[in-house]
Amino acid sequence: MKASRFFISTLKEAPADAEIASHKLMMRAGMIKKLGAGIYTYMPLGLRVIRKVEAIVREEMNRAGALELTMPVIQPAELWQETGRFDKMGPELLRIKDRHERDFVVQPTSEEVVTDIARQELRSYKQLPVNFYQIQTKFRDERRPRFGLMRGREFIMKDAYSFDRDQVGAKASYQVMAQAYRRIFDRFGLRYRAVAADSGAIGGDLSEEFQVIAATGEDAIVYCPGSEYAANMEKAEARAPSGPRPAATQALAKTPTPDKSTCEDVAALLGLPLQRTVKSLVLATDEFSAAGEVVKTQVWLLLLRGDHDMNEVKVGKIPGLAGFRFATVAEIDAHFGCKPGYLGPLGLRQPVRLVADREVAVMADWVCGANVADHHFTGVNWGRDLPEPECVADIRNVVAGDASPDGHGVLAIERGIEVGHVFYLGTKYSKAMNATFLAEDGKPQLLEMGCYGIGVSRLPAAAIEQNHDERGIVWPDAIAPFTVVVCAIGLDRSAEVRAAAEKLYGELLATGVDAILDDRGERPGVMFADWELIGVPHRVVISDRGLKDGQLEYQHRRDAAATKVPVGDILAHVRGRIAI
Amino acid sequence: MKASRFFISTLKEAPADAEIASHKLMMRAGMIKKLGAGIYTYMPLGLRVIRKVEAIVREEMNRAGALELTMPVIQPAELWQETGRFDKMGPELLRIKDRHERDFVVQPTSEEVVTDIARQELRSYKQLPVNFYQIQTKFRDERRPRFGLMRGREFIMKDAYSFDRDQVGAKASYQVMAQAYRRIFDRFGLRYRAVAADSGAIGGDLSEEFQVIAATGEDAIVYCPGSEYAANMEKAEARAPSGPRPAATQALAKTPTPDKSTCEDVAALLGLPLQRTVKSLVLATDEFSAAGEVVKTQVWLLLLRGDHDMNEVKVGKIPGLAGFRFATVAEIDAHFGCKPGYLGPLGLRQPVRLVADREVAVMADWVCGANVADHHFTGVNWGRDLPEPECVADIRNVVAGDASPDGHGVLAIERGIEVGHVFYLGTKYSKAMNATFLAEDGKPQLLEMGCYGIGVSRLPAAAIEQNHDERGIVWPDAIAPFTVVVCAIGLDRSAEVRAAAEKLYGELLATGVDAILDDRGERPGVMFADWELIGVPHRVVISDRGLKDGQLEYQHRRDAAATKVPVGDILAHVRGRIAI
Known part of the structure; x- marks a missing residue:
């Protein structure tokens, strides 16, 4: 992409309603544009990030054997009444009447619809297991939408639903997803923890949240530095107190x-x-x-x-x-x-x-x-x-320094942003909607389900909360809107600069690197400020002076200073620094 | 993809409410699943077609310099009130009240939102031209939804909006889109016509519909076999009658x-x-x-x-x-x-x-x-x-045999399905919403607009109306859910069949061919009927008998009979028949 043909619209100041870093920086970088409370347009720059997130999610879901479909955004209320959620969900569930005064909802998630599909389509145990997923627009009418994409009303979620013949199968499907999620979050290039979460009335330990670590996170997550133990605050337990109670020494x-x-x-x-x-x-x-x-x-x-x-x-x-x-x-x-x-x-x-x-x-x-x-x-x-x-x-929240329940030292606490959740559902929905299949013995049996979500539009916000500095965003390579920016200084005055910039840009594209050539002819200060704000991780500067010395400047967004690289080595140098 | 891991669910009979071929065949092939009137889930097989359509549209839109963004599905009513469409559109516009009793609509299209973005973001003539597009879920609350995806309520549309500094620019942007649409429709591999359409009150000739030719089409389209002239019935004109009126010969x-x-x-x-x-x-x-x-x-x-x-x-x-x-x-x-x-x-x-x-x-x-x-x-x-x-x-519809207005013979009429529309809007929306930019002379000036739609979810239905027979769908290669199916007969009994099938399947994938291996172990009759119904254009049959003769059977979905191809030539043969 060439910057002259792209839409770049950065702001010096964030709007007054932007409270947290990711919201401010996404607004300032021109990634999103507010249409209403909790409702945003993904501008071309922001959409590039979303698409990269989607692509990673899609690849790993497919690799895990899940099948993509797309369920409707507008869903008949009847199904939601079958499970009782039409009443239970309260005003978060956005309700509509169509021209015939029939009730509909805007999907906040799709358990009802997918279970309706399953009870019609999954007739025999031979068709199981199946895992259906979609990456689709959702809506939750939050009472107080805020923090940009972090707590929006309209958002993009990947939601997957597994169907199995029994608990053993359902737990295996759950584990397949839990592993796929680890690959997905590894590929995002973010620091995260998979933490045990409460699985509600269903019981069992088959509920994990995928938390992106960030000091500003809403959730407290508990982990043991000496072991694999990690859980969210709701779920985390300290080791039970050991030894006998001390004897009384004081009078009442x-x-x-x-x-x-x-x-x-x-x-x-x-x-x-x-x-x-x-x-x-x-x-x-x-x-x-x-x-x-x-x-x-x-x-x-x-x-x-x-x-x-x-x-x-x-x-x-x-x-x-x-x-x-x-x-x-x-x-x-x-x-x-x-x-x-x-x-x-x-x-x-x-x-x-x-x-x-x-x-x-x-x-x-x-x-x-x-x-x-x-x-x-x-x-x-x-x-x-x-x-x-x-x-x-045990009726208390753990505190830092509590003994880890697995005996490997003491617990620590950090903040996280929940971006993914894998959850064993059991027969909660299949029972409510009578979703059965014919088992091997020819008898109808309830489908065992799991559900698995990833907040696709929340992920970029979480990534920014984790990765930013005073100059702007610092994207991990895998989800950066562009991986490399080639800043051509004075390309209007210098045919050499233009030629060298076009050459490097072309070579980057030819080797599969998602590069943008800044050919806008802006002053270096403006150019650098824009790209540091936008957070492109790798930058090459091409200038007349550099070309005369046979040197180009490479700088990673986290590097304190630029590195001079001979012109002939620059492609290899940049590619060597990219970690996708 | 292997069929054993995919979701294939074909039906012998179409549901009673399916009236037209595309609706019947999409339901029977398991491409879509009805959730409510005019509301469908795109099942994995159907979504594959949608994604191929989207990919072609996206590539050509990008090539034409348009920039993808994603606007919200749920949009505040205020903007729709600014243009008057909140009242004008009637019950087709699905209206919602959120938890605070504020009015919203579900987007049927996005002129208002994109113009709102433009009036905030496009401040200077230097930023023009710009063309923003999205591929997004839309909703029109049709009074009588029917014909499956042909006239659904929820649908996927690619909508693009160009912004220019003057009419000359807007007309150039229009032509860029008209050309991009020709490339898009060429790539779909469908017979289509770009026909002049009425441009309403705006006048001028800058309105064209892209009609997929099909005998069952709702629209009559008029064309001149001897020239390039083509228009829809609303717009088409015959040549004005020539010569003088005959003299009166009868008494009243x-x-x-x-x-x-x-x-x-x-x-x-x-x-x-x-x-x-x-x-x-x-x-x-x-x-x-x-x-x-x-x-x-x-x-x-x-x-x-x-x-x-x-x-x-x-x-x-x-x-x-x-x-x-x-x-x-x-x-x-x-x-x-x-x-x-x-x-x-x-x-x-x-x-x-x-x-x-x-x-x-x-x-x-x-x-x-x-x-x-x-x-x-x-x-x-x-x-x-x-x-x-x-x-x-001229106040009449033309009829077949009328003289073409360009003098090149007579007009013919055929039926078409409108799948695309390019339209010069002028300042209709920018005026209503006061969307101005600063012109070179420093004065605010109204943005000149065009809008450009493609019915992404309608296109597969139109393709089927044009391409089907008594056995099922016949997809063009470019948008087929799979390009090639490898039917392995008796692979449970024969290690040779399995090995040969896996080998060919692997080779097809490795050379970039979107193949599916039918490894379900179904009987040949069931297998063939499924794939003919689903409409995969190329089929290779691998059987024990064939392998013994060193021959595999290749058949295009339109071929009357299979062709025997030596095992060693099969990959080249199949690839030679693929026309993407």
Whole structure:
């Protein structure tokens, strides 16, 4: 491509609504253009990146035996009603009525449609396994779209769906995808982690997120530097506390702690480490009648060490706590006779069900609220001051330094951006939609499914969050809009510069390198600023002076300075630096 | 691709709602799957064809200097209100409200969005010309979707939009596209015609449709076998009648024609050629007040030769007749005092404005209704029985055998399916949206536009309408889902067959031929029927018997019988038959 025939439109300043680096830089580089909240045009430069991402995804999906199809963007509501998601999904699901007042949705994903295809087309076990995928426009009507392509409303997603005859097959299909995803993310040239994720009600460990590492990432991801262990915060576990609980050494005492309603404040006041305090969280669960009215409410007290945070996913898995909510002030008052900040497990007005985090269960001489305003107990001990906890469970988020569950050292935490997800679905959708096939014994059997997504339009944003500096984007070679830019300085004045630039440009193209020749005749400063902002990883500068010396300047976008390369070596030099 | 790993799902019978060959065959071949009225999934086999069409379109658009971008499917209504199309387009435009009750549309096309981009991005004449295109999902909420992909609601279209500084530039951009379209349609390998089309209010001749020739086509296309002249029916003109009008030879006479209300019946009754009769069509035009009420109505009488049909586009261009409607029975009665079927220009109750077709203006001794039920006049002559016509115009559709307007023989008519359209827009959208650039003189000037569409998902349907037989589809090489199928007979029993099949398959792939190996182990009859239905153009059959004779069977989908080819020559033979 020649820059004079391409559309380059860079901006000095990012628009005011761009908050994060990738959004700012994509706007400034002219990669995307906002049409409405969370709705963007992929401009020619941005589309080149998207197409490279798509090509990598497509190649690896095909290599893994998946078959590409394209499902409709506009889908009849009936299918979404069959699975109940038409109602469950809320306003994120964009709904439409057509000219005949029939209900439709704009696809946010396509489990329903692909399951509908499967129940019609997959009639026999002989046709299994099958994995169908598409790379298609999706829409999620986010309440607060922001961060450019990171949390847009219209986006491009690769979604794949595997169909198998049984769990063994489905798990094998899952593993094929998990491996394909590793190849895909390796090829992107980004630092990423595949982290175990919660698989919800289905259980099992067959759910992994592919997280692009970036300090600005929304997700905390947990990993063990000494092993392969990695999980997202929802899922990550620390090693269970080992050894016996220390013996009690203090007497129980009620201590005034006026205006100290947080564990941090209490620990400071008492001159104790935060790890000696226990925080009390009050939850409630409701039982409903068939008519949907609350017929019974159970109040729960959760105890966590003062330096720990509750993990809602783990809590939701404790028998009886599925669908929990936080207790109301009235419920707290009725049971504890005290306002939050001074709550504790001793001296309750009404009994509650108690859940102690594993770490709390092994504490001695701890501090907790006294259920009296402005007072805490110190020297609290299990078995002596209150009964041994009935329910002990892991209900907290891990923190950096926790022991890794696999015993290989301690956990570390970094931030990530979720760009891919592989997920074993089981029969969730096939059951709801009665998608069966005839098994070898001639009997109908539910299809076993998995689903596998990659945020195609999110990936470039994640890549930028990971790879940018004060001058702009730094693309990995594999997904750069162009791999090499040849900057021809003064080509309007110098036939030699023009000829040398055209020659190198032609040679790069001929050897399969995606090059752009900047023949716009801009001043060097403008040219360099544009390409550094746009983030093309390799740059060759051709100037009259350089040609006189027989030298051209090569600079990788990450290099601190240019390297002089003899004219005759430049092609080999550039190609040697490209890592695709 | 190996058939055992691909998804092949053919049907013996087409669904009942499939009316035309392409719809039936695409359903039977398993290329598409219906999700709702006019909404289809492109199954893996169908998507392969779509992708080949897209690739050809993309390559030629890029070669022509157009730049690909991708505009959103879901577009804010504001832009559509700016051009007035939000109201004008009626229910074909699918409208949505998002969670904040803001209006959106699903793009049926993207003039508004691209013009919005242009008015922001194209600031200087130095940036012009530019041509932006996308290949994207579109939606038109057709009242009666049918014929599969031929008239679907959701479809894939390539839409391109050129921006120029002046008309000269815009016309050059138009010509670049018109040439690119010829290359695209040549490469598809289909018989097609580029036909002049009406360019609406804009005028000029810069509108061409690309019609795929097919007997089942919806459009009549007019061409001159002896020249390059071709136009669609709306636009086509015959050569103006030459020579003087014959002299009157008959006296005017009122003749009873009971129950003969059509020209055909009257001509038969009177024993005259149909060409001697004149039909009367009564139109009306309304003038409206600012409040939208009709303040004045003008009634018009149009005279056409009995064997001719009115051309509404031509009529609409006659001064005063823009926006015409057919007159009501009451209006006809008030002016003619007679019911339709016996109307004519003589003896009116109230004056009307008369328009005579050019052919009628040169007739003598003609027949028309007498404005008396069951009576016609014969021997009618201009100037004697009624005044010479004030307005003479071409207001009819051409018929086969009419003289070509370029003087090179007579016109012929065939049927076509419109798959492409190139159109000079002028400033229609730039004016409505105030899309200006700074011209060389520093003053803002409206962008000159053109738009250029190709029905990507319609093209395969059109190709099938043109190329099929009783056994199924016959794809042109360029857009076939696979170019060659290698049918291995009995490969489960014969290691030789399997080895030979794998070898040829590998060699085909290695030389860039898109081949599929049918390794499903089906019986030959099933295999052949599948591939003939699917329409793969080249077939090689490998069997034990053939290998023993050192011969393989090659057959093109159009060949009446297979050709025996020595094993060693087969690769060259197949490649020699491929025409891409």
